[in-house]
Structure formats: structure tokens, C-alpha cells
Amino acid sequence: ICAMPNDKSDTTKLDVLFLLDTSSSIGEAQFQRALKLVVDTVKEFRNVGPDGIQVSLVQFNHEPYLEFSFRKHNCKPQLLEDIADTTYMKGVSNLGNAINKVAKFGFNKRRGDRPDADNVLVILTDGMSDDKIQQPLQLVRNNGTAVLVIAAIEARPELVRELVGHRESNIFNLSDALDRPLAERLSQRIRESQLDAMPPFSSVIMADVTESVTVPSTVLSAVSTETFTTEELPYTVTNEAFATEEHPDATETVGTISEVLTSTTEMRNVSEIMREESVTTTASSEPSTQTVPA
Template sequence: MAKITHCSRLFQGILFLSSLHFLLCGNFCSRQKIYQYGTKSCPGCSNTKLYSEIHCCDKWKGYTCDVPICDPPCYDGKTCYGPDSCRCSNQTVGGVCSSHGCFPPCQHGGECYGLNKCSCRPGYAGDFCDVNPSDIIFVVDESGSVGHDDFRVTMEYLANAVNRLPIRYDLLRIGLALFSGSTRKSFKLDDHFTKEHVTDAILNTYFGSGGTNIDGALGYTCEDMFQLTTGDRPYAQNILVLITDGQSSSANKPGLQKCKSKNVTIIGIGIGSSVDEQQLRSLVSKPEYYFDTTYDNLDTTLPKLIKTITDFCPPGCKNGGTCISREKCQCPDGYAGLLCETKVTCIPECQNNGTCHNTNQCRCLVGYKGDICDILEFCRPGCQNGGTCIAKGKCLCPEGYAGNHCQNRERSATEYDIITTVLNGYNKLVRPIDPVNNVTHSLIPKETLVFNPKTLVFKAMQCVSWNDPRLSWPRGQPRISLPSSVIWLPDIVMLGQEIDHDFEAKAIIMKNGDVTYCPQNEIKSTNCEEKSGSVWECNFKFLSWSYDKVMLDIHFPSVLTRPSIDMSIYYEHDEYEIVSQCAVRREMSYPCRVGTYPELTYTFVIRRRRSFCRNLNASPTCN
């Protein structure tokens, strides 16, 4: 066996890995060291060598010696791209590969340089370089035939329509020119870069008067406003939107020629019956770029114009296609072409309402299969949710699903058995025990609303818990949930406000019969009392009319500051803060009733923050 110890660029031969692998002819010298063994003919190769072993050259590894080796290994997030050659797969930050990525990835050759930040090549814009930047100048008729009132209507509708555009420095810029017998510049492409500024500038435009020189307006706009010095970008699409109600007094078209020489796209809107439609149609860049309307219908015409301007695929993708780039549509099955305008068919045709895809592949409806969807599956319309077809019309369903086609989701058998057991013979009108005890109440503050300096409203939710021995079970899962409408609920009311139980809310039941019910209805304390110029006291009072004093309590029977008040979801107000809170249980007697009844009072002291006032005295009334 002769050993070749170096890689000769002149060597060509046959590579025989084993009897079970294929033969390769070619130049293996750039990455492989070859051990020679025997000879055989190889048609097309310059030598007739048979090799049984392949060993990679220095700095290469892998089954076909295509994996480079870097020694020392790459660091700082770099990747080995060649022998001892490390580099980043994206941008570097201070010499270290950036760990940020862009999703979706940057389009049209853009480079990712931060988290979802793309640096776009000229001619593209947007967060992911998926938008063609545009410079749009609206050229609006202010001649005497328009009149002041209709001119104001035009400006208002134009401002509303422009407000729907993605105006941004790198995406879309707006300019405005006004014309009559002459043309004047209202604002340039680089004057405003936000929707607010552009719409304000449009609404503040004043009305002029005079004749109607459309071609002069075109020439002025294309020559003087589509300029680098006025904000025009060389890589942006230039669009001129002409809005007029009359005929041009000039028959020549030198202005139009200036626009054509600069590849400016012209879109025209003719308003009213005096418009020379034939003349305007001769000005627009495409027939579908002309719109005729009235001042009353301008609010519906302008949105159509906006779609025409911003659509990558004017006049739009057909037959349900989706525009994915300039004049390129992604077509649904059965259609092809730039705008999905061509219907395609498969030969032979797809059966059973299957759809043709790419002229040679059928996509079948559920329940059919085969090259042309002509084979009926056993389990039509097909097994769902991971089911397996085991016989005609019968699916084997995974756990948690049932039905002939596994279309129904089941509650777990354990929970089903528990609910069936605990509700068997249950009567929600009967108290769990008499007297009922261990009924506790807690309050969950949500937010403070300030309607004016003298009116505060405090919003909260409540939770009630108790024990119902009838809703207990000996074994199985530790908890279940039931609609509150099917179980007994404690009789608790808020003084001064009727509380409607939210029967859509679920109650959580533990296996020992402990029940927790938190209705989603918001409750409000609208009686917040102003104690001083900057301090308010808000109270919630809850009563239980039908139970004696042992039947309702907060978490502890004494004065509380924290345990029965849960502040976890409270939304802090910018100007007002809670400086103190407490919960108190009292035994109350009433002239019309025998015995005493529990009353729960929650008190919150709210104060304007230090940055808004100087009166810092505040203390709750918790006694």
C-alpha cells in the first residue's frame, strides 16, 4: 500500500468508501489525504485508482472533510468558517458578536444589528426592510371654482386619510402643493415626519383662488418639490396625487413630461361634473390610478386611494392572493401569475373538490387522499386531535378526547367522577350547617379614580371563603372548580350598593370542602370623604342580615391592618397614594331585628403624593 502524504492539486481519481457506499470522482486534494489501495478503471477520471480509506488534510474533519477546525477555538460568539478562521454570523458590538437577532429576518439584503433592528439597503425601509419607501406629494386644486367651503372639506378628508399612512422619516414622507393659475408650496417632504405634524399642517392650509393650470402644477411639483434639497430621496418611489374639480387652461403638457422623465407615479382624483375625465386619464400613470367622485363621497374615495398608494401590488392581488413584495403575490391553490390572475389546473384534474397546487399537485380535503384525491379514507372526514383511524368511520382517540373522530374534548375521568358524586342530591338552597361558621371575607383593591379635585372613587373586588362539608370527597385530585350558580353562597351585602353575584365566575372547592369564591363584579366606594385639602378616607361596609355574629368574619376577629386586604393587583395612581388601610369587624344591632349582626368595615386613607401638596398629615380611622 503506497501512502500519499501530501495533497496534490493535480491528482484525480475514484473515491471508494465501501461496498455499501457510492463512488465519487473528482479532486479531493484540497481537504483530504488519501490512502491508496489497488486499481480499477473509472470512466471520466484521469487516473484509475481505487482507494479504501479517506483521511482529512490538516484543519479539516467530517465524513467528507468539509468541517473546518479552528485552533484555538472560536470565542466571543464567533463561528469557525475555515481553518483557523473565526467570524461572526451577524454584526459585532465592541468586537464581540451580537447575541441579538431579528425575527422575522431582515429582508432584501438588510443586516441585523440588534434585537429586531435591521439596517436596510437603499430602496427598502421598515423594521425588517420589507417596505419600499415612498415620497408622496398631494397637489390640491384651490381655484375659484372650488370655493372656500369645499376646499376646507377637501383638507379635512385629506388629513383623515393621511393619518392612516405609516408616516416616518425612513418609510413615507408627505408634501403638499396648492394650485390655481399658479402653484405654491405648502410644505416640503422634509418639513414634517410625524402624523400629527403632517395633519396639522394640512388643516392649517389657507385657501387661494384663480384659474386652473394642471400642467403647470405638475411641472412645478416634479421639478421643484421632488428634489434632494426639499427632502426627496433618490431611492424612494415618487408619487404625485392630483386632486382637482376642473379643466386645465393649458393644452400643452411640458409639466407632464417633466414628471415622466423623473419616473413620478401620478394618481388623479376628479371631483364633480366639470372635470375633463379624458384629460385626467391621460395624465395618470395607469388607468386604475384615476378616481372620480364628489365632495360628499370624498371620504370614501380617499381610503381607496390610500390602499392604491400603499399596496405593493397595484391594482391588488386577485383571487385571494397575498401581496408579499412589489408587484409579487403569493397565490392560493389553483392560481398563478404575478397577481394570481391565472387559474391553473392539474392533469388529470383533482377529484372530490381537491385544489390544484403548482399545476402538478393536488391538495385534498379532509377525508380524501391520493395523487388526485380519488381515494376515500376510512375515517372521513378524518381523525382529529391526534386520533388514529382503526376501521371505517372509527378513530382511536388519545386520552382526553372522544367521539367518532376524536372531535370532543373530555373532562378527566377523575374530575367527572368527583363532580358527579358531590352534586348528587346537593341542594344549594340549604345551608351547609346551622349555624354556618368559618365564613371569611377579604377585599382586593384595584385602583383609585379621580374625576376632579373633590371627587374620588375607589374600586375593588371581594373574595369569600367558607366550608361546605357536602362538597368534600375522600380521595383523588385535591381541587375542582364549579360554577357559582350551582352551589350555596353566603348572604353578604355591601352597604349602599347592591352586589349581583357573577354566576359565570367559578368557585374553587378543595377536597375537605373549603370553598373560595371571588366574583368578578367590581365594587366601588363612592363615599370617599375629604378630611383635608389633600387627604381622603374611603370606606367599604359589608353586612350579613340573615346570620348571627359567629357566621361572618374577616381573617382575624380583632382590628386588622393587612391580613384581609390583598394589594397584589392594585394599580398605583400617579398623583394619589394609599398611606394607610385597615379592616374592622363589629357586632351591630338593629331596631327591627333580634340579636346582633356582623359588620365588616374596610378603611383606606388616600393622600396626594408629596410632589403635589405639602399637607402630609394622614391617619386612618380604625377604631
């Protein structure tokens, strides 16, 4: 039973895939900040499931890793918990490879993609990639997928401009990711993407991050494997055998997740912040009751 029933008055019907850069160049602090932004953005939607917004989450370094597909969630609280449990992994950044495989296998009927719902790809990246992105981008655009980018422009801003076809509208600051208004604006732009009449649609949300990020001086070589490793599966599968079985256990990851950089230098758990928000909201409406997370 879902703790928060869907609000059918929210008629937004989209398949939204968040593609998170989890490479070493972006750093864990920025990754956690971006992850919190994703959580807050999804909170803005009130109808999650087959007749509303569907969300898929993929993170990438040398390969994309599928956290969950479109068909997994129709309950918003469970979806938010799943996002918050995403693990930072480090590694090289093969954005072109990730976009290519997401276009082919992420937005796929077997993964829950709906023919009557527009597709939106939200790319979270620092503007660095160790492989080519031109052909994968063309594939996405040919499919009519709307592309939104949240980018920390520190190393290669020209790549970000290439991602969006030099359409530099809707500029936001990732350093404000803990502020709700940024999530509200991002969610509104996602909603508006289904109204764009002429594909390919492309928009950029570019982040001017205030804290410095250390980029490795040694350029890591790109991995040439053609496999698509998925967090939903206990094993690696090839492109042709892109499987649909979901697996609850994370595999082949490095480090632990769920910390968000606050206004100080401490790191906090994303799930903990979500619980605190839940308690605060409940306390304001019912002073004698506190929400206890399941």
C-alpha cells in the same frame, strides 16, 4: 417631542406630494372636502419621516404655492395639523404650470426627495386647466413618478382622462370624502404604487360630486410669470433660485381655511374635526381622560 411616536413596523417608504387645486372653479366647499380626505389618508400611515412615508403639500391657482416640503415633518400629529391649516386661495387654474414646477422642484433632493424612495403625485383637481398639460405630464412620466388623481368631473372630464393616460381604474366619489373607507382605499393605492413594476404608473380616482359647483363664465387669462411662489418663503423666488428655507407664515393667500362641508350645509374647521376625533378616541379607551390639543 412627538405626541405619537412612529411605528417602525410600517415599512412603506414613499415620497408623496399632494397637489391641490385651489382655483375658483373648484370652489371652497370641494377644496375643504378634498383637504379632509388628504388628512384622513395620511392618518392611515404609521411611520412618517426619513425611513417611512414623507409628505409634501403644494396648492396651485395661477402659480403653485409650496405649503411644506418632504423634509419638514417626521411627526404625524404635526403633519396633520399643517395640512389642516392650508388656506383656500381662489384664482385661475394653471395645472400644467403646477405639474411642471412640482416635477422639477418639488421632487428634488434639496426639498427632501429621497433617491431610494418611489415618488407619488396625488393631484386634486376638478378637471379644468387654463394652460397645456401635455409636456409637464411627459416630464412627470419620464421621471417614473406614480400619478393618482382625485377629480370632480364637471367641466372637462377629457383632461382628467389625459392626466391618467386613459387608465380609468380605481374610481371613487369625492362626495364620500368624509367617510373613512375612501381614505383607506386611497392610502392603500398609494402603498401599492411602489409595487408597480413599469413606470410610468398612472391611476385615477374620479369624483362624481353631488353638489353643484359654480364655474365662472368668464375665462380668466393665465398669468405668464415664471416665478414659483412658496408658502414656506416670505418672498417669491425664480425657478433657478428655488430656495429651501422654510417659513412658518403663509403669504399671498386669500380667505381663511379649515372648514369642511358636512352632511348639512354648515362649514366646519378641519382642525376642530381632528380634535373631536381625538377626544372621542381617548374617551372610548379611558373614560376619565380627554385629549387636549397642544
